[in-house]
Amino acid sequence: MSKIKFLLSFAALFISQVALSQQLVIQITKGVDNPIPIAIVPFEWTGFGVLPENITTVVSNDLNNSGEFKPIPEKNMLSTPHQEKDVYYKDWRFLGSDFLLVGKISKSADSALIQVQYELFDVVSQKRMVGEVISGTEKQLRDISHQISDVVYEKILHIRGAFATKILYITSQRAAGGAHYQLNLADADGGRAQVLLDSKEPIMSPAWSPDASQIAYVSFESGRSQIYIQNLSTGAREQLTNFQNSSNSGPAWSPDGTKMAMVLSKDSNPDIYVMDLRSRKLNKITTSYQVDTEPSWMPDGKSLLYTSDKGGPNRPQIYQVSLETGWDERITFDGTFNAKATMLPDGKNIVLIHRGEVSDDFHTSVMNLERGSISALTDSSLDESPTVAPNARMVMYSSKEGDHSVLNAVSINDRIKYKLPVKDGDVREPAWSPFMN
Numbered sequence: 001m002s003k004i005k006f007l008l009s010f011a012a013l014f015i016s017q018v019a020l021s022q023q024l025v026i027q028i029t030k031g032v033d034n035p036i037p038i039a040i041v042p043f044e045w046t047g048f049g050v051l052p053e054n055i056t057t058v059v060s061n062d063l064n065n066s067g068e069f070k071p072i073p074e075k076n077m078l079s080t081p082h083q084e085k086d087v088y089y090k091d092w093r094f095l096g097s098d099f100l101l102v103g104k105i106s107k108s109a110d111s112a113l114i115q116v117q118y119e120l121f122d123v124v125s126q127k128r129m130v131g132e133v134i135s136g137t138e139k140q141l142r143d144i145s146h147q148i149s150d151v152v153y154e155k156i157l158h159i160r161g162a163f164a165t166k167i168l169y170i171t172s173q174r175a176a177g178g179a180h181y182q183l184n185l186a187d188a189d190g191g192r193a194q195v196l197l198d199s200k201e202p203i204m205s206p207a208w209s210p211d212a213s214q215i216a217y218v219s220f221e222s223g224r225s226q227i228y229i230q231n232l233s234t235g236a237r238e239q240l241t242n243f244q245n246s247s248n249s250g251p252a253w254s255p256d257g258t259k260m261a262m263v264l265s266k267d268s269n270p271d272i273y274v275m276d277l278r279s280r281k282l283n284k285i286t287t288s289y290q291v292d293t294e295p296s297w298m299p300d301g302k303s304l305l306y307t308s309d310k311g312g313p314n315r316p317q318i319y320q321v322s323l324e325t326g327w328d329e330r331i332t333f334d335g336t337f338n339a340k341a342t343m344l345p346d347g348k349n350i351v352l353i354h355r356g357e358v359s360d361d362f363h364t365s366v367m368n369l370e371r372g373s374i375s376a377l378t379d380s381s382l383d384e385s386p387t388v389a390p391n392a393r394m395v396m397y398s399s400k401e402g403d404h405s406v407l408n409a410v411s412i413n414d415r416i417k418y419k420l421p422v423k424d425g426d427v428r429e430p431a432w433s434p435f436m437n
Contacts, residue, residue: 023191024190029417036098041077042080044082046107055148058141062153067411067418077095078095084131097123101148103116105117112137114135117133118134130155150163162390162391162432165434166436168215168433171428179200180199183206183217188433197230201223202220205249205250208253210434216230222239225249227262240275241262243266247265249262254301262295263292263294264282267284271286272304273285290313292319304321306319318350333372334372342387349369350367351364354367354374362382363376364378394409395411396408
């Protein structure tokens with residue numbers, strides 16, 4: 001299924017179920033020292049009326065917000081080509097642009113579909129790098145824009161782009177009538193934010209299925225913490241757990257989508273369990289006398305990482321347990337606090353929240369398993385809930401800013417940082433989607 005067709009599956013949910021949420025807006029706080037100069041010529045529109053989305057603006061913002069690119073201001077452009085035959089490379093060399101993106105948008109009188117044609121050129125070598133025509137409805141223009149951004153990003157940097165992905169996050173506000181919670185879905189840049197669940201009771205731990213068609217989360221709407229699964233195309237919800245006198249938390253889909261790791265205290269102590277989603281059979285994975293929590297899957301689906309304080313009270317560390325043999329080993333030893341671990345696709349590095357021996361600050365960090373070293377990516381004092389982009393380039397996390405929590409993002413190499421604040425309330429627990437196709 002193509003990316004654009006897949007994104008259509010969200011339409012029913014957006015139209016019938018949700019209301020507009022507070023918008024997240026990216027604010028770049030750190031970029032690379034020498035971003036790549038690129039010219040993005042305003043796409044030509046040959047139809048009638050005004051389009052609901054400006055493709056040129058969305059693509060330009062995507063590339064600029066990545067911290068890797070510096071778009072050439074439109075006012076400086078010497079010409080405005082829309083196809084290869086109109087490109088004069090000397091104009092763009094004069095402006096110092098390394099790359100050039102041009103395009104045009106058209107709509108036939110007898111069709112509801114819009115056609116977007118784009119072409120990317122290497123100005124230095126004077127070569128056309130890529131070009132294609134994408135069809136979609138007016139409502140899909142933002143999706144098409146992100147798709148173009150992904151292609152440009154990959155062709156130039158040789159790394160798959162993640163602009164067309166989504167994020168989940170929780171917002172909360174305090175009011176005279178009590179707290180108010182919302183589970184939100186948005187584009188990776190914070191655009192088109194939509195409310196999936198609105199509640200007076202807490203919502204926690206959103207998680208994506210591997211194919212991005214479903215989400216899981218914890219809701220207290222029944223009076224106790226329970227895990228729910230929600231289908232994004234239909235909005236249908238299913239309560240996955242209903243254990244009496246038990247906390248139910250930490251849902252995490254297996255890489256193949258057939259199992260769900262979770263934390264249950266139905267046997268009095270919080271332990272890690274794995275549920276087969278077809279049979280609903282439970283398998284207890286850990287049996288310590290301390291708190292075992294925050295399970296996450298290794299890429300091969302054969303073992304789990306999790307957080308436990310069984311090595312000492314109030315000093316949680318990361319452990320790895322084999323699902324086949326039950327072999328359990330401690331992974332982290334540096335610092336007084338290590339939690340919320342996610343293995344990167346390379347199988348060599350873990351993103352986690354870390355506190356050192358002499359610091360009271362909790363930083364989003366990266367641990368190299370081969371060296372055992374932990375490097376902080378942030379200088380904030382209280383980070384929580386790191387989530388990794390599917391191309392493993394960026395980590396999004398919540399952090400305290402004054403009296404509020406905001407979302408921040410930092411690149412794995414610590415070269416790029418940006419913030420996604422909301423105007424009011426707190427925003428926390430982000431979850432970055434897999435690739436959408």
